[in-house]
């Protein structure tokens with residue numbers, strides 16, 4: 001074991017071991033060595049966390065506090081995330097292999113975005129108001145929007161702090177308490193966030209965090225009678241299980257799930273921008289991004305030109321040690337994920353042809369590294385074009401015209417994001433209206449305005465989060481009404 005002691009839960013403002021005393025190992029995906037171990041949560045820990053969360057919710061010190069108080073605390077927390085950016089990014093590299101990136105003067109962009117999540121909802125809750133319905137002088141009726149209770153927040157490992165703050169920010173800003181179950185594969189960086197909330201002055205018990213596996217800690221959180229709702233980011237398979245269990249206690253749920261997003265490149269696109277963006281869209285974070293443009297659809301007249309440009313662009317994504325400054329492509333998160341991606345590459349050799357990549361890179365005997373890979377000569381119905389691989393693996397398919405591109409793009413069970421590269425506004429508008437995806441980026445990628453409805457259609461999600469939609473999910477809206485005596 002190393003510089004790290006056993007990672008603990010955070011319950012009622014205290015770092016605590018698992019009630020059972022059990023732990024599990026945290027593996028560094030770049031070296032396959034054990035970094036440390038972590039409390040292995042189960043139903044007893046979840047129950048303690050829910051009780052702490054409920055107690056503080058009922059006491060009202062946060063749930064009924066002035067919005068300006070919550071704003072102050074969340075702004076302080078945002079400042080602390082930025083101040084501790086380097087430390088958090090390093091822990092994320094150790095836990096899930098995302099590259100440190102180049103040396104930066106200010107906070108890492110992903111930490112700046114995490115801080116923005118907090119600031120955005122801290123302001124949103126302060127500015128939001130209720131409605132009065134004035135009909136005539138005989139009735140006064142108005143809405144009241146209040147914190148709803150205790151939420152279970154269940155998050156994946158592929159953007160540990162950014163995706164967690166995206167859920168915590170609205171949950172906590174609107175006055176709820178939270179029990180957070182981060183992924184077992186990202187159990188290191190989350191400690192810093194617990195320390196930050198404490199330092200920022202958040203009352204103990206408002207934010208609680210239980211480490212552990214989905215089956216052991218996630219399931220009892222979903223099943224707990226005293227949890228009001230579950231906000232989940234992860235795979236559709238887990239979402240189905242959560243939906244079934246949550247239904248038994250009539251919990252509200254919000255699901256942000258996986259994708260197999262189409263990146264559609266028309267012949268009139270600016271290829272100087274579209275090609276590097278297509279490479280970044282599938283190789284960033286080793287392809288472990290929910291909105292990765294994993295199916296690249298290219299108009300046939302530029303198909304060959306695109307393939308050679310894409311292969312050149314991919315060369316800039318050389319796998320290397322994620323701790324080395326400047327590395328762009330680190331390892332996959334885990335042995336399980338590595339084996340999964342490798343099995344899809346075997347399948348790709350049967351279903352189509354590997355244009356480049358497809359192997360473990362030379363010189364990496366240890367670590368879960370995979371070369372950036374492109375699959376071609378494959379049917380849009382092939383499994384490698386239908387299933388989310390979640391690795392640095394693009395399938396590249398030709399199309400004749402907009403209608404064929406739309407048909408291929410919509411021909412999956414997923415519907416998270418779509419990308420359109422074209423010089424024509426008419427084409428962009430025509431295709432955007434017909435793509436069955438929750439989010440569409442035109443001649444760009446990943447730009448966000450946090451007021452937008454983030455989420456997916458079909459198997460990519462249920463519900464939207466962002467701006468006022470998050471407020472709807474994390475609050476209880478009621479009305480009060482009383483008759484007036486007309487004079």
Ligand code: NAD
Nearest residue numbers: 155156157182183214218219234235238256257258259290
């Ligand atoms: P996952 O579904 O395996 O796990 C997600 C979380 O759920 C983890 O914390 C896990 O411990 C927990 N969990 C597992 N089984 C559970 C159960 N039965 N009950 C309750 N909790 C349970 O997903 P993952 O492998 O961690 O993440 C990758 C997936 O997440 C991909 O499909 C990716 O596209 C998706 N994702 C979606 C978004 C989005 O915003 N749409 C963002 C990031 C990742």
